[in-house]
Amino acid sequence: MKFSQASVLALLLPAASARFVEESESDRVILFPEGMPVVAKDMTKYHIELAPGEQRWVTEDQKWELRRAGKRFFDITDNADLGTLRARSATKAVFPKKPTQQKELNPLLGNLSKSEMESHLTTFTSFHTRYYKSDYGRQSSEWLLAQVRDTIKAAGADKHVSAAHFKHPWGQNSIIATIPGKTNATVVIGAHQDSINLWLPSILAAPGADDDGSGTVTILEAFRVILQSPEIVKGEHPNTLEFHWYSAEEGGLLGSQAIFSSYEKVGRNIKAMLQQDMTGHVARTLEAGKVESVGVIVDYVDPSLTEFIKKIIVEYCDIPFVETKCGYACSDHASASKAGYPSAFVIESAFEYSDNHIHSTEDLIKYLSFDHMLQHARMTLAFGYELAFTDFEALEKKGRVEMGDL
Structure with missing residues (x-):
């Protein structure tokens, strides 16, 4: 049986502590009256870019899995158009040949x-x-x-x-x-x-x-x-x-x-x-x-x-x-x-x-x-x-x- 990280933690933590697993976590812990934690999977998807032209939709849990594997990315869910306005107007950068100050x-x-x-x-x-x-x-x-x-x-x-x-x-x-x-x-x-x-x-x-x-x-x-x-x-x-x-x-x-x-x-x-x-x-x-x-x-x-x-x-x-x-x-x-x-x-x-x-x-x-x-x-x-x-x-x-x- 495969347990999620949050469900394993909830079993290890006392009931009073389990409520501190926030809803923003990929697995959300809910306490029922009898104090038994039940895990509800958060399946919200995020649009990420791992390389130019390489994009995918992932859950938050999958984001952290990628990070643990050493993968870096842009989360472009709310910024998919970043760079489109300056794509043609950007000029070549020029900097001093040497320090002068x-x-x-x-x-x-x-x-x-x-x-x-x-x-x-x-x-x-x-x-x-x-x-x-x-x-x-x-x-x-x-x-x-x-x-x-x-x-x-x-x-x-x-x-x-x-x-x-x-x-x-x-x-x-x-x-x-x-x-x-x-x-x-x-x-x-x-x-x-x-x-x-x-x-x-x-x-x-x-x-x-x-x-x-x-x-x-x-x-x-x-x-x-x-x-x-x-x-x-x-x-x-x-x-x-x-x-x-x-x-x-x-x-x-x-x-x-x-x-x-x-x-x-x-x-x-x-x-x-x-x-x-x-x-x-x-x-x-x-x-x-x-x-x-x-x-x-x-x-x-x-x-x-x-x-x-x-x-x-x-x-x-x-x-x-x-x-x-x-x-x-x-x-x-x-x-x-x-x-x-x-x-x-x-x-x-x-x-x-x-x-x-x-x-x-x-x-x-x-x-x-x-x-x-x-x-x-x-x-x-x-x-x-x-x-x-x-x-x-x-x-x-x-x-x-x-x-x-x-």
């Missing part, structure tokens, strides 16, 4: 703090889970927004810089912090705030220290320090900066799809997007006898932006990079790419040496290196600052001249 950046880099990241991550992982359909997920998002707003206020930037929820119907909202520049040309830095335990997500603990608590606090620290620049706070940089903390990445890039779909529909001018997902685990790299490095993703990304990020790492980080691949729809940068915006992704290591504790109760701070996270913070800060002051219009005009279009 060393004089301004080097003092800022010294202000990045491991203790700030550790403090934030300690609280962030104290939520039982950050599963996007759970109330814990809602609470953790509210807490995170408060930290972002406190960071803005502490910098004295609250008259110019803002942060707000981007609302979703599932409970946990995404967060967008905006540092306006002189133009609406925008550079986005992102991480995802949700966590998941792939065995009964609404019940089991998912501290999500590395996936993606590490990325969340890494970009929060870069955000804190970039606001120490008077030029940035005053809006003297040409390009607007946005920091995104996405909801529901684990459910199929749902939060980032919703955001970039909205940007595509209103014609937002997004010049670049960098994703930071898992920035803290280096132990498996060292155990394999490899040199500590950051992993630059080279599949399903913008090649020109990726080359620029390599130059940022060489210039501003103390460790090298390795090229690596993560597959289709492997993190939120994929939503930006699908919408026609240049995107890139840098992870903690070569993909094969990334953290193997994720999606479980064991994704804990003790397996992370804050020294390594500091390198990601250096790269993130430098990326944002350099591109905030980039004259994209001049670069693009020069590129068109060189191609003979003018």
Whole structure:
């Protein structure tokens, strides 16, 4: 006889606990008066895309089975048209040939703090889970927004810089912090705030220290320090900066799809997007006898932006990079790419040496290196600052001249 996960758990849990199996679970537990759990199968279907042109309808339980098997996908149930509006209008991305902001950046880099990241991550992982359909997920998002707003206020930037929820119907909202520049040309830095335990997500603990608590606090620290620049706070940089903390990445890039779909529909001018997902685990790299490095993703990304990020790492980080691949729809940068915006992704290591504790109760701070996270913070800060002051219009005009279009 084959038992579902929820029915097995219900037999193991006391009746008083069984009611905490939420209706959003693929198997719904119903308590009858005598306290005997009965499992009702939720057969709601979701439309997913596992590769370009490879789509299927699956139940939520099948989504988690695919995730446990290492398969990544877009859940396109509500975003099937993402990318269709910009399919013909997207232009070739052009980025600086080399970094140029060393004089301004080097003092800022010294202000990045491991203790700030550790403090934030300690609280962030104290939520039982950050599963996007759970109330814990809602609470953790509210807490995170408060930290972002406190960071803005502490910098004295609250008259110019803002942060707000981007609302979703599932409970946990995404967060967008905006540092306006002189133009609406925008550079986005992102991480995802949700966590998941792939065995009964609404019940089991998912501290999500590395996936993606590490990325969340890494970009929060870069955000804190970039606001120490008077030029940035005053809006003297040409390009607007946005920091995104996405909801529901684990459910199929749902939060980032919703955001970039909205940007595509209103014609937002997004010049670049960098994703930071898992920035803290280096132990498996060292155990394999490899040199500590950051992993630059080279599949399903913008090649020109990726080359620029390599130059940022060489210039501003103390460790090298390795090229690596993560597959289709492997993190939120994929939503930006699908919408026609240049995107890139840098992870903690070569993909094969990334953290193997994720999606479980064991994704804990003790397996992370804050020294390594500091390198990601250096790269993130430098990326944002350099591109905030980039004259994209001049670069693009020069590129068109060189191609003979003018």
